[in-house]
Amino acid sequence: MKKVVExxxxxxxxxxxxxxxxTTLAVSSTMVSNRVQASAxxxxxxxxxxxxxxxxxxxQAQATEGVLPLSGGAGLYYWDTGGxxxxxxxxxxxxxxxxxxxxxxxxxxxxxxRVIAYSRRGYYGSPAGSAAxxxxxxDDLNALISHLNINKxxxxxxxxxxxxxxxxxxxxxxxxxxxxIVCSLFGLWDKNIDERLDFILPKSFAGLPPEFKELGASYRxxxxxxxxxxxDMEEKSRGNGQRHGQKAKSNITWEKMRAGNIPTFFIAxxxxxxxxxxxxxxxxxxxxxxxxxxxxxxxxxxxWEQPELFNQAVINFFRKHH
Numbered sequence: 001m002k003k004v005v006e007x008x009x010x011x012x013x014x015x016x017x018x019x020x021x022x023t024t025l026a027v028s029s030t031m032v033s034n035r036v037q038a039s040a041x042x043x044x045x046x047x048x049x050x051x052x053x054x055x056x057x058x059x060q061a062q063a064t065e066g067v068l069p070l071s072g073g074a075g076l077y078y079w080d081t082g083g084x085x086x087x088x089x090x091x092x093x094x095x096x097x098x099x100x101x102x103x104x105x106x107x108x109x110x111x112x113x114r115v116i117a118y119s120r121r122g123y124y125g126s127p128a129g130s131a132a133x134x135x136x137x138x139d140d141l142n143a144l145i146s147h148l149n150i151n152k153x154x155x156x157x158x159x160x161x162x163x164x165x166x167x168x169x170x171x172x173x174x175x176x177x178x179x180x181i182v183c184s185l186f187g188l189w190d191k192n193i194d195e196r197l198d199f200i201l202p203k204s205f206a207g208l209p210p211e212f213k214e215l216g217a218s219y220r221x222x223x224x225x226x227x228x229x230x231x232d233m234e235e236k237s238r239g240n241g242q243r244h245g246q247k248a249k250s251n252i253t254w255e256k257m258r259a260g261n262i263p264t265f266f267i268a269x270x271x272x273x274x275x276x277x278x279x280x281x282x283x284x285x286x287x288x289x290x291x292x293x294x295x296x297x298x299x300x301x302x303x304w305e306q307p308e309l310f311n312q313a314v315i316n317f318f319r320k321h322h
Contacts (some may be wrong), residue, residue, distance in 0.1 A: 052297070052306065054223040057102040061109040067125060068147050074129025076144055078118035081109045086177065086322055087153035089141070090117040091161030093183075093301070095214055097124035097237035100158070103307035104314075111315045113154075118144055120164070122243030124236055131244045137164040138171035138249040145175065154178050154318050159274070159300060162186035166257065167248040173260030178321040180314055182267040183275050183300050185283055188252045193282050200276070210234055216271035216299030230304055254286045263321045264290040267313065269298035269305070291317065 063079040070076060077098055088108055092100040097119040108115045121135065122128035129135075141164055145153065154177045157165030162184025169179055185193060205213070211220065211227055214234075220227050250256070264287045268280035277294045284292045293313050298305045 051222050053308075054219075054226055055103075055307070057229065058106050060102065061106045061115075063105070063115075067127075068144055070121070070129065070135060070140060070143065072130035072133030072135075073127060074121045074133070074135065075127045076118050076121070076140060077123075077125025078116060078144060078148075079105075080148060081105065081113075081115045083109070083112075083114045085112040085114050086318065087114045087116060087148075087150045088318065089145070089153055089155045090115070091141075091155065091157035091164045092117065092119065092123070092237070093159030093161050093214075095210055095234050095237065095301075096158070096161075097126075097233075097239070099124055099233050099237055101303065102233075104303060104311060107307070107311045108315065113315075113318065116144075116148065116150075116153075119237070119239075121246060122239055124239050126239065128239075128242040128244055134244045134246050136247055136249040137167040140164075140246075141168050142172055142175075151175070152177050154180070154321070156180040156182065156314065157184060157186065158182040158303060159184050163248065166252045167250055169260050169262055170250040170252050170256045173262060176260070176262050178263040178265070178318060180265045180267065180317065181283075182302055183269055183272050183280070185275060185279070186252070187248060188254070188257070190254070190283075190286075193279060196279070201273070205273075213273060214300045216269060216297055216305055218271065218297040219299065219305040226304070230301065257287060263317075265314070265317045266290060266292045267302060267310070268292070268294045269300055269302045270294050270296040271299045272302075274300050 061081050063081045065077070065079045068076045068078065079098055090101050090104065092098065098117040101117050105115055105117070119126040120140065152175055155165050155168065157163070157180070159182070162181050163186055165179050165181060166186035166188055169176060211231055215227060215230060266280050266284040268275065268277040270277060281292060284290045295302050295306050295309060303310050
C-alpha cells in the first residue's frame, strides 16, 4: 500500500512539473510574441516618409575671442560666451577646430551655460609653435582654464577631441564636473577593443574623402547644403597646415579613468564608421554608472548631423551634474 501511495505521489509531482513547464513555456512564448509585436510596431511607427529636419546654422551668441600664448611660440585660439552659469568646454575632432560647434554654441548658452571652445595647436587660429616644444593635451587645456579663471567645469570631446578629455580627466580629475565622450575611444589603448579597428577599417580608408568618413550616408543624401557647410568648416579648421602632433601628459588606463569617479556620458553615431555603437558600448562597460546614447543614422559628426537631439541629451546630462 505504501508503494502505491509513493507511486501516486511521484506521478502527481511529475504531472505537476510538466504542467508548470507547459504554463511557463506558454507565458514565455506570449511575452516573446508581445515583445516582437511591440518591436515591429515601434519600427512601423518610426518608418514613415518624413525625413529629419535639417536646420541652417543658427545665429551665434555673443562671445569673446582670444589667443592664449604658449611656450615655443604656440598658442590656443578660443571663444568664450561668458556668463555666471556652469562652464562647458568643447574639445574638437581631428577634422575640426573651435569652428566645429555652430549648432551647440547658442543653444548651450541659452540654456544657461558658459560655453568655451578652443583650437588645439596648429588648428584654426592657433599657432603650432616649435616642433621641439609641442606641450601636451592636459597642460594646454589647463593653461586655458587658468587663464579664464575657471575652477570646475563640464567637458565634451568629439572624436580626437576625446584624447584631450581623457588626458585631462586623468591629470586634473578634481576640476571636472562631468565628461561627455562622443564617437571616441579617447586615446586609451585597449587591446581587446582597438585591434578590431584593423578588422572593420580597410587600409584604403585613410585616403577616402573626409565627408565620406565623417558624415553619415543618410545626412549626405538628405542635406547636401549641410555637407557643403561642413566641408567649409573642415577646410578652415586646418589652419595654415603646420602641425607637429601632440601627446598626452599622463598614461591613460581604465583604472585611472575609473579612479577619477567623474560622471560620464558616451554618445555614439549609429552609422559611425570609425567608432560604431558596439565599440562605444564596450568602452562604456569599463566605466561604472556611465550613460550611453546611440543616435540613429548619424555618422562620426553627431553634433553636426542631429544637433537638436544631441544638444538636449547633453544639456540634460550636464544639469544632473552641476
